[in-house]
């Protein structure tokens with residue numbers, strides 16, 4: 001019903017040569033996968049070279065961030081320039097942007113709207129800190145991030161938005177959320193989407209899990225009813241790991 005997405009967020013890793021080598025491996029070994037969408041988000045410097053390498057491949061290229069306007073904004077990148085260089089998607093609201101670069105929900109909302117208006121698909125990231133989880137505030141935090149970050153969107157816009165639930169305590173720590181913890185959060189998110197939009201929009205929206213996804217935990221995660229794929233960091237940097245994740249065991 002919902003086509004799964006396996007997305008690799010390469011973060012600030014890979015020279016152009018390294019990125020080309022990894023993309024060629026993925027293209028060679030994943031192009032036959034027809035029941036999963038594969039997205040990779042390399043650093044900006046590798047986007048143009050990878051766009052030509054990935055011609056004739058189903059692998060979708062994504063930016064890791066964007067700025068909502070164009071013009072005198074030194075050091076930023078716009079959705080239109082991402083499209084121009086071959087991207088069809090962009091990651092917005094990643095916790096590293098929120099935490100290290102102080103991005104707030106209303107700014108993230110401007111980016112989401114600008115990216116969608118430019119025709120890009122959006123992977124919209126949300127997630128709670130360990131303190132928030134320990135204080136039983138996970139749902140409250142996710143709800144605020146969704147209500148503010150997705151404010152002003154309608155059901156039509158939602159056909160091009162994917163939510164990524166990435167608990168911050170699970171990112172890069174090796175401590176993935178348990179299948180049950182992830183499913184519980186995803187179920188909550190889908191319920192909220194059905195309140196904010198409608199049931200069919202909520203049922204059609206892909207919700208990805210991110211945070212220490214590895215070859216040895218992907219199968220269990222993908223068996224959960226509301227987990228529609230993964231946003232993979234560290235394990236997306238090695239072809240064999242990412243390929244195994246993309247080829248998770250179907251039931």
Ligand code: 13P
Pocket residue numbers: 009094166170171172173174210211212213231232233234235
């Ligand atoms: P890790 O898979 O390295 O935990 O990173 C997850 C992430 O932040 C993906 O966006």
